[in-house]
Amino acid sequence: MYPDLQGKVAIITGAGRRKGLGEAMARRLAAEGCKVVLSDLGAAQGEQMPESAIGTRSELEQIAAEISSAGGEAHAAVCNVLQESDVAALVAAAVKQFGRLDIMVNNAGIGYLMRPIVATEQSNWDAVLGVNLRGVFLGIKHAAIQMIKQGQGGRIINVGSQASKSGFPFAAAYVSSKHGVVGLTRTAAIELGPHKINVNTICPNHITTGLGAWQNEYFSAATGRSQEQYLADMRARIPLGRPGLQDDIAKACAFLASDQATYITGEAMNVSGGEEYH
Ligand SMILES: NC(=O)c1ccc[n+]([C@@H]2O[C@H](COP(=O)([O-])OP(=O)(O)OC[C@H]3O[C@@H](n4cnc5c(N)ncnc54)[C@H](O)[C@@H]3O)[C@@H](O)[C@H]2O)c1
Known part of the structure; x- marks a missing residue:
């Protein structure tokens, strides 16, 4: 559908969990001809996230293998987006595997640990803000360093939420992190625009x-x-x-990565069937 995506190299974080948005975006970009690096946490780290809530190494590798056996080019790499050294290594792995980086999709996020404010522990707050905001910051930073070095622009696509636009009870940390992603997107778009790097956020409603x-x-x-x-x-x-459906987000991701979106940057684009419109 977007011939200009053929041969582009994309990283998608949080892409190792079946039925997840990361998996759907990775499959869609691969179907468009991108070489995709799927990454995920690989195993639970700490008590904040149960094993059942994370993309395990075997699930991640299976999804990458399925993309490859369907004719795509895919590589799996474990990365904890909380760790700057991991994120830098993820970008380096994409460059080593496929020679460059054109598209960075900062999708990894946690929406667990939902609690009323009065019951939210500082550790809950830190865990959610860490993955959802610091993780996106680190993804933008290290993708931008590589893209600036290449000198040919690039696309950074963050995954926000309806919670980037509206408040929701029991979700103070999540809502704050996702509102933060919009501010980060706008700032990054201004800083990176001169390098022809477009930075946008997709804001899904419920999927x-x-x-x-x-x-x-x-x-x-x-x-x-x-x-x-x-x-x-x-x-x-x-x-x-x-x-929403996973595919609704995958389609928006492919559009924002494509040449059809050359003049779009700094946006927080609702993909919500009209539920959010600001
Ligand atoms: N599903 C929805 O309704 C919805 C709506 C709006 C926004 N979102 C956002 O979409 C993104 C994907 O969510 P999803 O619904 O596909 O959930 P999901 O749980 O299937 O996927 C999230 C992935 O992030 C990974 N992850 C968590 N912590 C990580 C870390 N420290 N390092 C690397 N990876 C880590 C998990 O292992 C998991 O594979 C999230 O940012 C989420 O906030 C989801």
Whole structure:
């Protein structure tokens, strides 16, 4: 669909969990002809994230292998986006494997640890802000260093949220981190524009990924509704009448990575069926 993406090299963080947005964006970019580096945490680190909530090394490698056996070019690399040395090594791995870096998708995020403010521990706050905001900062920084060195521009695509635009109860850390991603995107767009590096954020509404399924369970219980009622209420708020799909985000990602989006930067683009419009 976007011939200019053929042969471009893309990194996608948080791409090792099945049904996740990272997996969908990696598969879509590969289908467009990009050489993709999928990365994820690989194993739980610390108590804040259970093993069930993370993309394991074997899942990550399987997804990359499936892309390769379908005719794409994919490489898997473990990276904890909280660690600057890991992020720098991830960019270096992409360059070693495929010779350059054109597209950086900062998707890794955590939406667990949702609590009322009065019950939120400092460690919860730090964990969410760390991955969702510091992780995106480090991804922008190290992608930009490489892209500036190459001198041919590039695309940085961050994954924000509906929570980048609106407040939600029980989600202070998440909402703050995702609002922060928008400020970071705008600032990076200004700094990196002279290098022809476009920086944008995609703001999805609800999508039933592994994280999304957990959120359905958590928020329906927290608001005293059955999951069916919670989802029916959600559909009723969305002008297009359905929650988002992984593919909706993958399509937006491919568009922002393509030449069709050459003059778009600093945007926080809603992909929400009309639920968010500011
Ligand atoms: N699903 C939704 O409804 C929704 C809506 C809006 C925004 N988002 C955002 O989309 C992104 C992807 O979420 P998803 O729904 O696909 O969830 P997901 O849980 O399937 O994917 C998130 C991935 O991030 C990885 N990750 C977590 N901590 C990491 C770390 N320190 N280093 C590297 N990787 C790490 C996890 O292992 C996981 O594979 C997140 O940034 C999330 O906040 C999701």
